[in-house]
Amino acid sequence: xxxxxxxxxxxxxxxxxxxxxxxxxxxxxxxxxxxxxxxxxxxxxxxxxxxxxxxxxxxxxxxxxxxxxxxxxxxxxxxxxxxxxxxxxxxxxxxxxxxxxxxxxxxxxxxxxxxxxxxxxxxxxxxxxxxxxxxxxxxxxxxxxxxxxxxxxxxxxxxxxxxxxxxxxxxxxxxxxxxxxxxxxxxxxxxxxxxxxxxxxxxxxxxxxxxxxxxxxxxxxxxxxxxxxxxxxxxxxxxxxxxxxxxxxxxxxxxxxxxxxxxxxxxxxxxxxxxxxxxxxxxxxxxxxxxxxxxxxxxxxxxxxxxxxxxxxxxxxxxxxxxxxxxxxxx
Amino acid sequence: xxxxxxxxxxxxxxxxxxxxxxxxxxxxxxxxxxxxxxxxxxxxxxxxxxxxxxxxxxxxxxxxxxxxxxxxxxxxxxxxxxxxxxxxxxxxxxxxxxxxxxxxxxxxxxxxxxxxxxxxxxxxxxxxxxxxxxxxxxxxxxxxxxxxxxxxxxxxxxxxxxxxxxxxxxxxxxxxxxxxxxxxxxxxxxxxxxxxxxxxxxxxxxxx
Numbered sequence: 377x378x379x380x381x382x383x384x385x386x387x388x389x390x391x392x393x394x395x396x397x398x399x400x401x402x403x404x405x406x407x408x409x410x411x412x413x414x415x416x417x418x419x420x421x422x423x424x425x426x427x428x429x430x431x432x433x434x435x436x437x438x439x440x441x442x443x444x445x446x447x448x449x450x451x452x453x454x455x456x457x458x459x460x461x462x463x464x465x466x467x468x469x470x471x472x473x474x475x476x477x478x479x480x481x482x483x484x485x486x487x488x489x490x491x492x493x494x495x496x497x498x499x500x501x502x503x504x505x506x507x508x509x510x511x512x513x514x515x516x517x518x519x520x521x522x523x524x525x526x527x528x529x530x531x532x533x534x535x536x537x538x539x540x541x542x543x544x545x546x547x548x549x550x551x552x553x554x555x556x557x558x559x560x561x562x563x564x565x566x567x568x569x570x571x572x573x574x575x576x577x578x579x580x581x582x583x584x585x586x587x588x589x590x591x592x593x594x595x596x597x598x599x600x601x602x603x604x605x606x607x608x609x610x611x612x613x614x615x616x617x618x619x620x621x622x623x624x625x626x627x628x629x630x631x632x633x634x635x636x637x638x639x640x641x642x643x644x645x646x647x648x649x650x651x652x653x654x655x656x657x658x659x660x661x662x663x664x665x666x667x668x669x670x671x672x673x674x675x676x677x678x679x680x681x682x683x684x685x686x687x688x689x690x691x692x693x694x695x696x697x698x699x700x701x702x703x704x705x706x707x
Numbered sequence: 708x709x710x711x712x713x714x715x716x717x718x719x720x721x722x723x724x725x726x727x728x729x730x731x732x733x734x735x736x737x738x739x740x741x742x743x744x745x746x747x748x749x750x751x752x753x754x755x756x757x758x759x760x761x762x763x764x765x766x767x768x769x770x771x772x773x774x775x776x777x778x779x780x781x782x783x784x785x786x787x788x789x790x791x792x793x794x795x796x797x798x799x800x801x802x803x804x805x806x807x808x809x810x811x812x813x814x815x816x817x818x819x820x821x822x823x824x825x826x827x828x829x830x831x832x833x834x835x836x837x838x839x840x841x842x843x844x845x846x847x848x849x850x851x852x853x854x855x856x857x858x859x860x861x862x863x864x865x866x867x868x869x870x871x872x873x874x875x876x877x878x879x880x881x882x883x884x885x886x887x888x889x890x891x892x893x894x895x896x897x898x899x900x901x902x903x904x905x906x907x908x909x910x911x912x913x914x915x
Contacts, residue, residue: 455746455786460779483883487791487829491782520886575745594744596887 377571377578377675387573388430388450392437399701401441408464409457411437411448416469422540422549423447423469426478426533427462428485429454431572432593433637434702435530435671441700442707444537445478453572453674454594456484462492466501474502474546476553478533480525481509504546506553508532510562510682512621513590513598524592527634527682528560530670531694534703538696552693556684561618564680565598565610566591568638570673589613593636593673607643611650614681619658624683628663628691631655632682637672639679644668647679655683664694670702710857711809714773716913718762721777723909725755731905738898742885747789747898754785754793769808770818774801788883789899792826792839799825812854816847819864823847830882837878837885837892839899842871846907861911868907872900 381387388409395411396404403414410427417423426436427449436448447465449457466475475496479489486507493503508525536553544552566588569578579595582588587610590598605613618624633648635641648667655662663686671680686694697707728735728751736748758780767773774797782794803821804810810818823843832838849867850860873896880892883899 451786454744455750456788458783458786458790460783483830484787484791487788488782488786490829491791491794514887515889520889521882521884524887592887596744596884597891 377576379571379573381573384574388452391430392450395437395701401699401701402437405464405468408461409450410461410465410468411440411450412465412468413440413442413446417446417471417541419471420473421471421543422473422546423466423471423475424478424533424537424540424549425449425462425465425469425475426529427451427457427465428480428482429456429594431570431674432671434669436533438702439530439533439700441698441704443541443696443698444533444700444703453574456482456488459488459491459495462489463495466492466496466503467499470501474504476536476540476546476549477503477505478529478536478553479505479507480529481507481522482524483521485525502546504550506532506536506550506557508557510557510560511592512561512563512617513592524596526564526593527562527632527671527680528556528684530634530666530703531560531630531632531682531684532556534698535690535693537698538693541696552690556690559622559686560682560684561622562680562682563614563617564591564593564636564678565589565614566595566636566673566676566678567604568677569595570637570676572674587678590617591676591678593671595673595676607647608650611647611654614679615651615654615658618681618683619660622685624660624685625658627661628686629655629660630664630666630684630686630691630694631662632666632670634666634671634680634682635669636676636678636680637669638675638677641668644679651681663691710855711811712815712857712914713809714767714770717770717773717810718766720910720913721755721762721773722759723912724906725759727905727909728752728755728902731901735898735902738896738901741895742880742888742892743898744884746787747902750785750787750789751793751902754781754790757781757784769806770804770810771801771806774798774804788830789902792830792899795825795829796822796843812857812860815857816851816854816860819847819850832882835878836882837875837880837897837900838882839897839903841875841878841897842868842900842903842907845871846903858911858914861907861914865904865907865911868904872896872904875900
């Protein structure tokens with residue numbers, strides 16, 4: 377696999393340098409590898425901080441800006457950020473009203489954010505945490521680390537960010553975030569593996585006539601490996617497990633058809649068309665939709681589907697103005 | 708009871724741990740690639756090298772200063788789950804012995820126990836989950852059995868850690884990324900338990 381890299385060990389730092397040069401709406405604390413808003417939010421409002429391993433762009437740094445995140449911590453590729461990074465981000469953006477940590481349910485992310493929250497708390501910053509665990513491909517039981525946090529992270533950061541921007545108190549921002557976390561589900565699939573720059577070869581092997589259903593955003597194994605199928609059948613393999621897991625009828629739904637980084641928009645729109653047909657047939661009323669690369673897995677080809685059961689309040693927060701490199705409307 | 712474990716001995720524990728990790732780095736990564744994400748060797752090598760370098764740069768005057776230096780170095784360089792777990796072990800180890808400039812066997816046993824309890828709390832795991840605790844908990848128990856001769860206790864702890872690690876092979880992982888493999892995680896040693904066995908072997912060597 378050919379990559380646009382300089383020194384492999386510096387991939388994340390070099391990418392942050394380029395992000396800062398390309399995107400006037402953000403600035404970067406290079407020592408702590410934290411992406412911040414160029415213009416900070418007004419003091420007295422809750423700040424929203426997220427982060428995770430790099431390699432999922434635009435998540436999370438691309439969602440820093442008005443109406444969404446105040447800061448994002450960039451870990452090594454596919455490795456969670458460290459507590460000192462998260463602490464630096466948290467103290468940098470605390471406006472006195474507390475900070476919400478948005479954490480994807482991966483063991484490393486959970487522990488590092490937890491340590492950072494303890495350190496921030498000891499330093500007098502109030503921190504609340506919401507966990508994203510929306511991946512229906514993974515069995516949720518006490519015998520695993522629980523469901524992985526994937527696509528719903530994007531929707532949650534948008535909606536919680538809007539609630540924080542409105543000036544709501546921390547407990548209310550937490551309530552909104554918890555509602556999103558409880559009411560969203562995702563399912564992904566891969567046509568090819570992504571390639572981590574440091575490794576230089578694909579994370580997993582997939583034959584030309586195979587695909588992985590239920591794949592994670594780091595190329596973790598999914599539910600099963602099956603023969604390659606036409607888009608309409610792939611759409612069924614994404615929609616069915618989500619609808620089997622939660623009820624999406626009788627309420628407005630936000631849908632995201634996300635690209636994993638290596639599939640062109642032509643294919644993503646085609647896939648959305650197939651998904652939309654199935655959802656319509658199942659009586660799911662999609663009121664808002666998003667199609668494109670939002671939470672990727674380097675150059676993995678494939679896609680994921682996220683559905684969020686919304687209500688008037690969540691839809692209004694979804695529609696609220698947002699100005700970030702990766703998502704922008706209404707202002 | 709007169710056997711005192713000095714700070715330089717504890718520093719050499721960390722240095723020997725670093726050396727053992729460096730020597731076994733490839734094997735740890737290989738074990739991790741079977742059931743995790745293939746970065747345990749590299750991450751632990753980076754972290755223990757940073758921890759040993761910090762101790763060299765700022766020699767600690769007390770056990771808690773050592774624990775804090777090592778713990779924070781591991782936490783801030785390892786990442787993933789291993790960073791907070793090993794970091795918490797050393798932070799709690801030091802806090803338990805706050806102010807001390809040397810430890811007797813009983814105090815070392817108490818510090819090891821505090822470190823292990825920190826790992827239990829941080830990882831929310833227990834014995835049999837196929838994690839580093841399967842090596843750490845029996846090791847601490849073995850040390851506690853007779854801490855009056857620290858060298859013998861550490862040797863027993865190292866043996867118990869290795870046996871505990873070996874016993875993870877048939878287990879099905881319930882924590883960490885390996886848990887997503889379910890039954891497919893059986894038949895492989897847990898990489899975290901192997902690095903923990905190295906931690907207690909380094910302790911035995913430092914106290915010998």
